[in-house]
Amino acid sequence: MPTETRSARVLFVTFDAGGNFPPVIALGREIASRGHRVTVLGHQQQREKVEAAGLSFVAYTDPPPWSSAQHHGMLSAILGYLKMFTTDALVDDAVSAAADQDVVVVDCMLLPVMSALTGRDVPVVALFHTFFAYLDGSFRRAIGMVSRVRGLGVRKTWRATDLRLVVSDRALDPAGGRASDPRLVWSGPAEPAARPHVPQQLPVVLASLSTTDFPGQQQTLQNILDAAADMPIRLVLTTGPAVDPGSLHPPANAEVHGFIPHRDILPTCSAVVGHGGHSTAAQALAHGLPMVVIPMHPLLDQPMVGKAVAASGAAIVLPKKASPDSIAVALTRILEDPSYTAAATVIAERLADGRGTARAADAILDQLR
Known part of the structure; x- marks a missing residue:
């Protein structure tokens, strides 16, 4: 001290x-x-x-x-x-x-x-x-x-x-x-410290890419929305200032926001789709949430963060141009295979406080x- x-x-x-x-x-x-x-x-x-x-x-x-x-x-x-x-x-x-x-x-x-x-x-x-x-x-x-x-x-x-x-x-x-x-x-x-989990009827998934604007980011966000369309989940997607929420087309089971404090939605979530940004990944893992990581820029820290979380067993990494079908398969896997949540929980024991x-x-x- x-x-x-x-x-x-x-x-x-x-x-x-x-x-x-x-x-x-x-x-x-x-x-x-x-x-x-x-x-x-x-x-x-x-x-x-x-x-x-x-x-x-x-x-x-x-x-x-x-x-x-x-x-x-x-x-x-x-x-x-x-x-x-x-x-x-x-x-x-x-x-x-x-x-x-x-x-x-x-x-x-x-x-x-x-x-x-x-x-x-x-x-x-x-x-x-x-x-x-x-x-x-x-x-x-x-x-x-x-x-x-x-x-x-x-x-x-x-x-x-x-x-x-x-x-x-x-x-x-x-x-x-x-x-x-x-x-x-x-x-x-x-x-901040992780908040207690709040159970939901349907699995809630938070999707959030970078607040920095990168080429192709809007299309990746739309692909995430399309991936969720036929899944039994509720998707909450935040765009940040880089993408206009009105430019996206969400399915019935998804909502799009320019901004929601992640710490307010994470306690209700079962998984997170992110870009490998350090802050988003740390918050998700502190809540014991498995991730699908889609890096937006090959020269920034995002690929390394995604690789490290995947090596821990708590994530699947996909390329920026991953199709909606590929995203849906990865998201289904981390939601249904308990090993991903178990690996994220191990990390949460270090970070949650x-x-x-x-x-x-x-x-x-x-x-x-």
Whole structure:
């Protein structure tokens, strides 16, 4: 447990990349609930969620234009992310915002910001929002050449921070078995505690793909709806901001929403269809729910998350272009074969209490000087 005895000022430096943001809100709320002052520096479009959580918000003054909810082609998305990860445009805002803080938590993908803040008077925590194996693997290799041209070695930048904090389940993370490093810590997912199961007459299935817009996502959502049409289930599908709910055609046993808090629907569910996003997968598994995972982007963490959950026995992974028939077969299998739910229940025993958020907050506040 942290030994802090005074109110501290904690700054989170983030950006709008979809799945990297929920842990910031969860950790910010937890730290604020302990009597500390939390400020988030991010994109202007993140202000509403930050302030709704009771946290202070500061917007970047001149960031590269970017929104995770806007449509991007494959190439433009990759180039946009590379620019965001290596831009100097966020550095001055971060240095200014950090000037009066006691601890700064920086998204691990914002390399120039981390480099600029490390070595100053304030301790810096690098926040890893998904599997370390992905961020230290595919992600690091993808931006390695660009970052080296900028004089930023990825591992060197991370290791210069005071703490590398991975808000993921160490047992699922393929990197979780690495040799112990006291400055590399897995806290568990920064997600709320699972709510008690509420039995339903028909099995309820939650389907949710990314809040980030990816090519082909609308068709995949429609395929999921078509798969459910002849199944004895009730399907609840959420689109997020990336897809207009009105553009989809649900069968009689399905409902489509732009947004429903997943934690409100998961206690009624028997299974989840997702894209392998870390947050959705962690919440589903915390409730002991088996999954059909349909990754939306081959270069992001989604395929690795899906593979890890499938290796645990709790999921089936399908390609993005899977037909409605293929989705229906996979969904029927995880609903009828009890081994999938049993495997998810084993993981739920680690995650259901939601203690990952508290452990991550402890680790951050332990950096107080």
